[in-house]
Structures are given as structure tokens and as C-alpha cells.
Amino acid sequence: MKPTVNFTSPRFYVPALFLGALALLPVYAMLAHQPFYVTLFSRIMIFALAALGLNFILGYGGLVSFGHALYLGVGAYAVGILSFHGITNGWLHLVAALVVGILLAALIGVVVLRTSGMTFIMITLAFAQMGYFFVVSLKSYGGDDGLTIDNRSTFGLFDLASNTVLYYVILAFLAAVFFLFGSLVESRFGMVLRGVKSNERRMLALGFPTFRYKLVGYIISAQVCVIAGFLLANLTKFASPSYMVWQVSGDLIVMAVLGGMGTLFGPVVGAVVYLVVEEFLSSLTPGWFPKVEEVLNKHWLALMGIFVIAMVLGFRKGFYGYLVERELKKEAGRAQP
Amino acid sequence: MSIELLIVQLLNGLQYGVLLFLLAAGLTLVFGIMNFVNLAHGSLYMMGAYFAAWAYNNPIFGIQGSFILAAIVGIGGSIILGIVVERLVLFTLYERDHLDQVLATFGLILVFNEVARFIWGPSSYYMEVPEKLSGSINLLGIDYPAYRFMIIGVGLLVALGMFLLIQKTRIGMLIRAGASNATMVGALGINIKLLNTLLFGLGTGLAGVAGLMAGPILSVQPGMGEPILIVTLVVIVTGGIGSIRGAFFAALIVGVIDTIGRVFLPILLTTMVEKSLAQAAGPATASMLIYLLMAVVLAFKPQGLFPVKHG
Numbered sequence: 088m089k090p091t092v093n094f095t096s097p098r099f100y101v102p103a104l105f106l107g108a109l110a111l112l113p114v115y116a117m118l119a120h121q122p123f124y125v126t127l128f129s130r131i132m133i134f135a136l137a138a139l140g141l142n143f144i145l146g147y148g149g150l151v152s153f154g155h156a157l158y159l160g161v162g163a164y165a166v167g168i169l170s171f172h173g174i175t176n177g178w179l180h181l182v183a184a185l186v187v188g189i190l191l192a193a194l195i196g197v198v199v200l201r202t203s204g205m206t207f208i209m210i211t212l213a214f215a216q217m218g219y220f221f222v223v224s225l226k227s228y229g230g231d232d233g234l235t236i237d238n239r240s241t242f243g244l245f246d247l248a249s250n251t252v253l254y255y256v257i258l259a260f261l262a263a264v265f266f267l268f269g270s271l272v273e274s275r276f277g278m279v280l281r282g283v284k285s286n287e288r289r290m291l292a293l294g295f296p297t298f299r300y301k302l303v304g305y306i307i308s309a310q311v312c313v314i315a316g317f318l319l320a321n322l323t324k325f326a327s328p329s330y331m332v333w334q335v336s337g338d339l340i341v342m343a344v345l346g347g348m349g350t351l352f353g354p355v356v357g358a359v360v361y362l363v364v365e366e367f368l369s370s371l372t373p374g375w376f377p378k379v380e381e382v383l384n385k386h387w388l389a390l391m392g393i394f395v396i397a398m399v400l401g402f403r404k405g406f407y408g409y410l411v412e413r414e415l416k417k418e419a420g421r422a423q424p
Numbered sequence: 425m426s427i428e429l430l431i432v433q434l435l436n437g438l439q440y441g442v443l444l445f446l447l448a449a450g451l452t453l454v455f456g457i458m459n460f461v462n463l464a465h466g467s468l469y470m471m472g473a474y475f476a477a478w479a480y481n482n483p484i485f486g487i488q489g490s491f492i493l494a495a496i497v498g499i500g501g502s503i504i505l506g507i508v509v510e511r512l513v514l515f516t517l518y519e520r521d522h523l524d525q526v527l528a529t530f531g532l533i534l535v536f537n538e539v540a541r542f543i544w545g546p547s548s549y550y551m552e553v554p555e556k557l558s559g560s561i562n563l564l565g566i567d568y569p570a571y572r573f574m575i576i577g578v579g580l581l582v583a584l585g586m587f588l589l590i591q592k593t594r595i596g597m598l599i600r601a602g603a604s605n606a607t608m609v610g611a612l613g614i615n616i617k618l619l620n621t622l623l624f625g626l627g628t629g630l631a632g633v634a635g636l637m638a639g640p641i642l643s644v645q646p647g648m649g650e651p652i653l654i655v656t657l658v659v660i661v662t663g664g665i666g667s668i669r670g671a672f673f674a675a676l677i678v679g680v681i682d683t684i685g686r687v688f689l690p691i692l693l694t695t696m697v698e699k700s701l702a703q704a705a706g707p708a709t710a711s712m713l714i715y716l717l718m719a720v721v722l723a724f725k726p727q728g729l730f731p732v733k734h735g
Contacts, residue, residue, distance in 0.1 A: 151523045198719050201726045205461055205522055205665060209657040210722060216654050217715035224708035333654060337530045344527060386542055392534030396513060399520075399528040 097410035102265065102352045105359070109258055113251050125250050126322065131362045132257045133319045138342040138354035139264055140311025145340065146349030147272055148304045149284030150200075153208045153336050154215030157195075158309045160331035161188045162316020164222060167234040167326025177240030177247065181317055188313035189306055196305040200298060212333055219331040233327030240321055247321050257318050261355070264311055269351055271307075280304045312339075341395055347408020356407040365391060428566050433687050434680060439572045441679020442579025446634035447656040448663070448671040449586055450627025456666020456732060457602045458518055458620055463529035464509070465656070466649025467536035468502050468628045472635025473644045474540055475501035477551035480639075491554035498636040499629055506628025510621055518620070533650065540646040548643035575637045582633065583672050590668060599623065603666060603732065655682075655714065662718045664728030674729060678714050685713040 116124040165184035239247040346357025368387035476498025590596035663670025690706025
């Protein structure tokens with residue numbers, strides 16, 4: 088069966104609109120003399136990438152990992168530590184980050200995937216915390232204060248010194264991972280993973296070694312976060328333990344759920360919405376209601392908290408997830424009148 | 425390395441472990457029975473500490489600086505707050521999956537931290553050790569602060585109380601029954617909703633006790649609940665989710681290992697490897713020790729040290 092593109096489907100137009108707008112954003116920023124937008128949306132896309140990675144096992148594998156910030160840190164510190172020793176080659180950074188990332192994810196995966204449900208949530212959190220304390224205690228690499236990176240990674244033919252180049256590299260990674268996951272979740276491997284989510288016991292009975300599938304899924308998902316960490320360190324020229332604090336893991340889950348967990352593009356929508364709201368609230372300038380806005384500006388995190396609670400209680404499907412589900416219902420209705 | 429130092433550190437570890445137990449007991453009970461994960465447990469501990477410190481530092485009915493009053497306000501306040509939060513938000517989540525519970529309570533943490541920052545400001549808030557307990561007690565020739573002794577004593581008393589409550593009373597019987605089959609308990613005519621609320625209140629009350637105890641030795645500040653919450657999660661996972669006994673032993677083990685590890689591991693490493701390496705690796709390994717312990721335990725016993733038997 089040849090896949091046909093349905094232009095009226097949200098599964099086509101939402102990603103197309105978002106990716107198109109993101110591709111044009113630097114042009115707008117240049118015309119409007121707001122270079123700040125380029126770095127802001129670079130950051131947003133990095134978190135969108137990480138949320139995409141997390142969603143692969145969260146949404147498709149049903150594994151609630153509360154520790155994916157760990158892998159952001161792995162990517163960031165690979166750049167930081169290698170640059171500290173004078174190695175600025177981006178290929179080396181990326182390879183080192185992925186090698187360490189794969190080994191770490193495999194090692195951690197073997198332990199955490201033996202558990203399930205609640206224990207899984209907590210143990211992934213604990214491992215991320217362990218990584219956090221590990222980098223905090225690396226006194227020679229900045230410890231608590233983090234590690235400044237003098238120059239962004241160089242890739243031989245080009246380097247990431249320009250914000251715009253970095254922006255498009257991030258966008259390219261985001262689009263690539265999106266399309267890769269698009270075919271991966273429809274592949275045999277993806278189908279098994281989704282089968283594990285809905286009924287692991289049945290998959291076992293059908294003869295699938297589910298543990299291996301989950302492990303590979305976990306490792307793939309972690310590596311996307313490693314790449315996001317690599318990009319984050321390049322963007323901020325800084326590797327900091329703060330990338331690995333447990334709130335970041337929580338934020339990533341919120342982004343995935345906000346956009347629509349278990350949908351391909353949902354995490355990107357969620358990340359954009361979450362971080363734009365965050366940016367808006369934290370940079371409110373006194374306008375109509377100076378008193379109220381001052382309080383909000385200082386305590387915007389409380390509003391984010393209420394936002395998250397409201398989302399869980401009332402809007403569990405997420406923005407993109409809602410659109411997709413509506414479309415699927417319509418299709419089902421047409422199939423069986 | 426002297427034997428006195430070892431004993432003092434053992435006592436410190438015990439005191440830390442007891443604090444962890446106070447938090448873990450409430451969390452694991454709510455977990456075991458309602459199958460509910462409450463990440464905001466650490467925030468209730470923080471609020472308990474704030475309430476107690478506030479009552480200690482401000483005159484209430486003309487009384488100021490009374491530890492007893494601070495205890496009443498701190499523990500009472502966190503029980504009331506816990507029950508209010510449970511009735512307002514959390515009870516709707518019992519039937520939802522764990523992800524929703526994690527997210528909603530994650531949101532609550534953000535809210536509580538900002539509430540604390542809004543009311544008491546961003547800097548730390550101090551509570552002094554009560555005068556009667558500010559001295560130290562001489563034990564076998566070693567001086568140890570009396571207040572820390574009291575923490576150990578209170579923690580052990582609470583543990584004993586919990587044991588008696590759960591094993592010897594009717595409420596405890598219902599709690600145990602609820603843990604193995606809540607629907608059946610409800611069908612037998614027990615108001616399971618009320619039981620849940622009471623249990624939740626008990627848990628947050630214990631978090632309040634921990635907050636009160638921790639107030640004078642740690643600084644009371646926004647976000648103080650999170651680091652200890654994560655260690656508490658390590659404790660209940662290591663001990664076996666839902667098991668009070670597991671929480672007790674795991675809390676003491678984690679408390680002692682963490683404290684002893686931080687002091688002695690760097691010293692131990694310097695005797696084994698090069699000094700510069702030991703200085704770098706010592707603190708790193710020490711802070712990871714409890715997580716390694718948890719990983720080892722779970723690798724061999726995925727259900728924890730004291731798994732709860734259902735059915």
C-alpha cells in the first residue's frame with residue numbers, strides 16, 4: 088500500500104506548519120532585528136528533540152522514564168570535557184557522546200527494565216540523580232558551577248560558531264529524528280514495542296523477547312537526548328549540572344504529554360507551547376496590572392505548576408493528540424457508517 | 425580515623441536514617457494502599473518545616489520560642505494541608521495511571537515552592553535548637569548533641585508506634601486489608617474513601633514531624649523537600665514499595681551508608697590509590713553510593729528487600 092499524503096489531515100499540516108515556521112524564523116528574526124528569537128527557538132527545538140526522544144519509549148513503549156535529563160547531561164559534558172582538553176572536533180564530540188550514551192543507557196537499561204510501573208519511574212529518577220551528583224563532584228570539570236566551553240564544535244567543513252548555522256543544524260536534527268521515528272514506529276520493531284505497551288504478557292506469549300526490544304527502545308530514546316545535550320552545550324557554550332536536575336526530566340514528560348503522548352509530532356508541539364509560555368511568564372514586564380504582573384513575574388513557576396495540574400486533570404490528550412484523535416474518530420466513523 | 429569519629433558518624437547516619445524513615449513511612453503507606461505516587465510529599469515536609477519555624481519565631485497568643493507549640497503548628501498544619509490537597513486535587517487521581525499522578529504532583533511541587541517563596545521569601549529561614557536541648561549528651565566519653573539524640577529517639581518511637589498501629593489496632597487491620605484488596609474492603613462496608621483520607625493525613629503528618637525535626641539542623645528554604653524526597657524514593661524502592669518494615673530498615677541502611685560513605689570513602693581511597701585521583705573520585709563515589717546500593721538490590725531483588733505479599 089502506497090502511503091498517500093492527506094493535506095487536510097492534522098498529521099500532515101501541523102508538522103508542516105511547525106517545521107515550515109521554524110525554518111523561516113531566522114529570516115523573520117533578522118528582518119525584525121530580534122536575533123534573540125534565534126537563540127530562544129534554538130533552545131526550544133533542543134528540548135523538542137529531547138521530548139521526541141523521551142516520547143519514543145514513553146508514548147510508544149509505555150515506559151515512564153523520569154530520568155532522561157541524565158542523557159542531556161551526557162551529551163553536554165561530552166562537549167564540555169573534550170573541549171576542556173582542547174579537542175574541538177564536533178564529530179569526535181558526537182561520537183564520544185553517543186558511545187558513552189549507549190554504554191550508559193545499556194547498563195542502566197538492564198537494571199531499570201527489570202522493574203516496572205512505579206518502581207521504574209523511581210529508579211530512573213534515582214539513576215539520573217546519581218549522574219547529577221557525579222558531575223557535581225567532578226571538581227576538576229567545574230563541579231557545581233559547570234564548565235564553560237570556549238568554542239563551539241567544529242565539523243571540518245563548517246562550524247557552529249554562527250547562531251544561525253547552529254539553529255539550522257538543530258532544525259535538521261529535529262526533522263531527521265521526526266522522520267526517522269515516523270518510519271520506526273511503523274516498522275516491525277516499532278510494532279513490537281507498541282505491542283509491549285498494550286500487553287506485554289501477550290507479546291511474551293507470542294514469543295517475542297520483550298526485554299530486548301524494550302532495552303533497544305530505551306537506548307534509542309536515550310541517544311536522542313544525548314544529541315539534544317550535545318546541541319544544548321553548543322548553544323549555551325556551557326555544560327552545567329543544572330541540565331541534569333530532576334525537574335528537567337519532569338519538564339520533558341510534561342512537554343510530551345502536553346503535545347500528545349504517543350503521537351509522532353506531539354512532543355514538538357508540547358515543547359514549543361510549554362517553553363513559549365514559560366518565556367512569556369518569566370519575562371512579563373509590568374503593563375496593565377503592574378502589581379499582579381510583578382508577582383507573576385517573580386512566581387511564574389507556580390503558574391506553570393497550576394498549568395501542569397490543569398493539563399493532567401482536564402486536557403490529558405494534549406494539543407496535537409486531540410487533533411489526531413478527532414481525525415482518527417472521523418475516519419473510523421466513515422469506515423463504519 | 426578514630427573510633428570516636430566512627431561512632432559520631434554512625435549516630436549522624438542513624439539520625440539521617442530516622443528522618444528518612446519519617447518521610448518514607450508516609451509515602452510507602454499511601455503507595456502500598458492507594459497505589460498512588462505522591463511526589464509532593466517532600467513539599468509537605470517543607471511546609472511542615474516552615475509552619476514549625478514560623479510558629480517558633482513569631483509570637484502566637486503571646487508565646488514565642490516554644491518548641492511544643494512549633495510542633496503542634498508544624499505537624500497540625502501539614503496534616504490539614506495534606507488533607508485539603510488530597511480532597512481538592514489528589515483523590516481524583518487514584519484511578520488514573522502513574523504517569524498522571526507523577527505529573528500532577530510534579531505540578532504541585534512547583535506551586536508549593538513558589539507559595540513558600542512568596543510567603544517567607546527566597547532566602548533560608550532559621551529555627552534555633554530549643555534551649556533545653558541545645559547541650560550535648562556524653563555517651564561513653566563522646567559528646568553528641570542532645571537535639572540529634574532526640575531526633576533519633578522520636579524516630580524510633582514513631583517506628584514503634586507505626587508497628588503497633590498497623591499490627592495491633594483495628595485501623596491497622598483495615599490498612600493491611602486495604603493494601604491487599606481495597607475493593608473487597610469497600611464491599612464489606614468500610615468507608616474506604618475516609619480511610620484513604622485518614623491515611624493520607626497520617627502520611628503528611630509524619631512528613632510534618634520530619635520537617636519539624638529537620639528545621640533546626642537544616643536551613644528551611646524553598647525546594648528543601650526535593651533532594652530528600654528523591655533519597656526517600658530510593659529508600660522505599662530499596663525496602664520494597666508498600667512495606668513499612670522495609671522502609672524502616674532501608675532508611676537506616678541508606679542513612680548510615682550515605683553518612684559513613686561521605687566521611688570515610690575519601691579517606692579510604694587515599695590509602696589505596698594516588699592522592700589526586702582519590703580526591704577527585706572520593707566525593708563522587710560517596711555521593712553515588714546509595715544509588716549504587718539501590719541498583720545492586722534491585723538487580724538481585726526487583727521487588728526490594730522486604731517485598732509486600734499480596735493476596
